[in-house]
Amino acid sequence: MAGATATAGRATCTYVYAVGRASKKTSRREGVGGGKVEAVGYRDLTAITSAVPAQGLRARRRDLLRHAEIVQEAFERSTVVPLRFGTTLADRDAVVEELLAPAYDQLVGLLRRFDGLAEVTVRAFYREEEVLREIVREHPRLARLRDTASPLELGEAVAKALAAKRDAAAAEIVDTVGRFALDVALDERRTELEIVRGAFLIDRDALASVDRELAELARAQAETTVFKYTGPLPPHHFVSFAAG
Structure with a gap:
């Protein structure tokens, strides 16, 4: 300059x-x-x-x-x-x-x-103790492994079950919001408990529908999952422009 x-x-x-x-x-x-x-x-x-x-x-x-x-x-x-x-x-x-x-x-x-469009960002992550309890309920074999497996084997089994659960939950969130999105930008997870971190480009007329769908998801998963939903925002993730 x-x-x-x-x-x-x-x-x-x-x-x-x-x-x-x-x-x-x-x-x-x-x-x-x-x-x-x-x-x-x-x-x-x-x-x-x-x-x-x-x-x-x-x-x-x-x-x-x-x-x-x-x-x-x-x-x-x-x-x-x-x-x-x-x-x-x-x-x-x-x-x-x-x-x-x-x-x-x-x-x-x-x-x-971008006229008439807005960005919404969605983050979802697990509460550690609550999701681990749910995983054990869903996979009784993990409870039995406490008495028969080494700590390493037990840890690997829990991590595998958590990853599968997290991937399924992420797909559900992305599919739910993605039905209304013209474009999607997903960031890498930063922790093993983070389910999804993404931005969605939405027509303003569809924002109320997105609100309702996310509210339903959040209620259904409230025991184990925290949702953070922000918007409408300028399309930061979708504008590719730099001055000069």
């Missing part, structure tokens, strides 16, 4: 949160680094921006939250193309000259593609 501007005696650059259709509305929240959120327009596009220090921008939790909140607020008003945390350009002119103008056709195409 070059050509940072000076604001109130300190060097700044322009942080870009997202691009949407032309609008003068911006957030009243403080932006990343505490700056005022402003709109930068070009033709029928608007970039949501704020000034940030030219040096020292870090992924602090406070600023990560500010970034997410400002993008979410813009998304609730209209379709947006969200940009990654930390996207900066030298100044407001550079936002037009290096982002909005050269990528105009691509940005317009993305806004059309």
Whole structure:
């Protein structure tokens, strides 16, 4: 990044949160680094921006939250193309000259593609003690192995049963939500107790149906499983666009 501007005696650059259709509305929240959120327009596009220090921008939790909140607020008003945390350009002119103008056709195409769509994220994971008790109930042989098998053999048998149960549960969740999804992005599990971690691209008109289906799943599996469902969100997992 070059050509940072000076604001109130300190060097700044322009942080870009997202691009949407032309609008003068911006957030009243403080932006990343505490700056005022402003709109930068070009033709029928608007970039949501704020000034940030030219040096020292870090992924602090406070600023990560500010970034997410400002993008979410813009998304609730209209379709947006969200940009990654930390996207900066030298100044407001550079936002037009290096982002909005050269990528105009691509940005317009993305806004059309994602119009009326939203991302929902779903995480599900087991409560360890509860799921192990259920596995033993479902597989009486495991209870008998406590007295006859070595700890290693018992552990391997339990792990195999847990993996099979987890894979079946993950398939049920993905199939249930996937029936309404235009696209699906699944992340790798981070622990053996995590069932699924995924994002689903959903038509807004189908969100209520997804809510009902997930609520039914959560009730049916409440004894052993915790569900975390977030949305509607901007299509972070499905937009492939980087400034510059």
